[in-house]
Amino acid sequence: MNWTCEQTEARLSEYLDGLFQPAEQTAFNHHVNTCERCAPLVAAVARTLGSLYALEPVEAPAELESAILTATLGAPNWRNLRRWLKSLQSPRFVYSLASMAATIVVILAASGFSFRKPKLADLAPATIYRKTNSAAHLAYGHAVKVVSDLRVVYEIQTRLNENDQNPSTREQSIPKNSPDKQPGRTDNTNPSAPKQQNRADELGRNLRVLALECPFLSGSIGERRTQ
Amino acid sequence: MRRHSRRIFNICYRFTGNRTESQDLSQDVFLRVYRTLGSYRSAHGGFATWMTSVTRNLLIDHYRRTKRDRVTDSLDDKMPVVENKESAGRRPDEQALLGELSGQVQSALTRLSPELREAVILRDLQQLEYSEIQQVLAVPEGTVKSRINRGRIELARILQQMGVRPS
Numbered sequence: 001m002n003w004t005c006e007q008t009e010a011r012l013s014e015y016l017d018g019l020f021q022p023a024e025q026t027a028f029n030h031h032v033n034t035c036e037r038c039a040p041l042v043a044a045v046a047r048t049l050g051s052l053y054a055l056e057p058v059e060a061p062a063e064l065e066s067a068i069l070t071a072t073l074g075a076p077n078w079r080n081l082r083r084w085l086k087s088l089q090s091p092r093f094v095y096s097l098a099s100m101a102a103t104i105v106v107i108l109a110a111s112g113f114s115f116r117k118p119k120l121a122d123l124a125p126a127t128i129y130r131k132t133n134s135a136a137h138l139a140y141g142h143a144v145k146v147v148s149d150l151r152v153v154y155e156i157q158t159r160l161n162e163n164d165q166n167p168s169t170r171e172q173s174i175p176k177n178s179p180d181k182q183p184g185r186t187d188n189t190n191p192s193a194p195k196q197q198n199r200a201d202e203l204g205r206n207l208r209v210l211a212l213e214c215p216f217l218s219g220s221i222g223e224r225r226t227q
Numbered sequence: 228m229r230r231h232s233r234r235i236f237n238i239c240y241r242f243t244g245n246r247t248e249s250q251d252l253s254q255d256v257f258l259r260v261y262r263t264l265g266s267y268r269s270a271h272g273g274f275a276t277w278m279t280s281v282t283r284n285l286l287i288d289h290y291r292r293t294k295r296d297r298v299t300d301s302l303d304d305k306m307p308v309v310e311n312k313e314s315a316g317r318r319p320d321e322q323a324l325l326g327e328l329s330g331q332v333q334s335a336l337t338r339l340s341p342e343l344r345e346a347v348i349l350r351d352l353q354q355l356e357y358s359e360i361q362q363v364l365a366v367p368e369g370t371v372k373s374r375i376n377r378g379r380i381e382l383a384r385i386l387q388q389m390g391v392r393p394s
Contacts, residue, residue: 055241
């Protein structure tokens with residue numbers, strides 16, 4: 001393989017980077033070792049490359065990082081504020097804030113605070129406590145009443161159910177009609193209803209008192225009772 | 228961020244040879260990256276490559292903007308550059324020689340044309356692969372190889388003209 005000076009100059013970096021094929025490397029070496037023009041060039045470029053590799057990284061200024069942060073994110077105070085505001089976007093903080101707001105709203109609503117016509121006096125802790133306490137007691141009383149009513153309803157339902165399950169007791173409690181009974185006339189038997197029984201007892205008691213007070217009427221009363 | 232800022236600063240410094248300008252340019256790079264972060268697509272290459280591409284574009288813009296009023300031998304160029312702490316283990320005479328050579332190489336770099344300079348910086352100082360340089364410069368691979376080759380040869384000639392003979 002023939003190698004020329006133009007090829008040496010054009011492909012010098014490939015040689016320095018070790019990218020030659022073996023045949024190219026042999027031809028290059030043979031040419032450079034025998035060429036007075038190319039040998040110094042290759043040596044000079046190789047030394048230059050060595051000096052470039054020997055260059056060490058320059059230490060950046062100490063204030064560069066803070067200057068970059070200021071240029072991108074703003075001044076330190078604003079940067080801290082922005083970082084703090086960004087931390088507020090966490091879900092945990094939002095949930096806490098929402099639950100706290102809900103609690104405050106519930107307490108204010110319980111204390112009778114008017115959101116349509118808010119008054120500063122209504123926000124006083126003593127006022128909130130007094131109104132909340134009153135509302136709590138009212139709510140407790142209301143709840144007790146409701147529970148009591150429910151208990152009465154439950155008992156009534158229980159008794160009705162018992163009556164439905166035991167019809168015999170129910171029939172015994174209902175008075176039977178006498179077949180020859182006539183309206184407006186008693187047959188000296190027990191009245192058919194408790195109200196009538198009470199009334200009959202009262203009449204009997206009155207008649208006994210009247211017989212004791214007025215003995216002259218005892219005959220007619222006795223005759224009347226025997227009829 | 229420290230790693231990126233150091234790398235970007237080094238690219239800017241090797242390109243401009245000026246610490247103050249490099250610091251301002253590094254800030255501009257991060258500001259642009261911060262604003263255009265939404266346009267970054269991982270399919271177009273790694274984040275570092277994309278950031279290097281942003282840096283290169285800003286450097287070229289800066290070069291064009293300051294072409295007229297550029298002063299080649301600024302005071303800042305002559306100021307000693309604080310090298311990495313890794314060089315602290317060398318003897319004082321070695322350190323002085325390296326510091327001198329480093330300054331001369333840096334001076335030679337800034338004399339290269341911007342196209343050749345950026346190619347040499349990315350390849351020989353940032354150790355990027357040809358494919359990565361191709362992405363950063365947005366040119367074909369053949370052009371990348373050609374620029375790197377011409378840049379190295381040109382740099383060697385400049386150093387020879389300066390009377391510098393690296394050992």
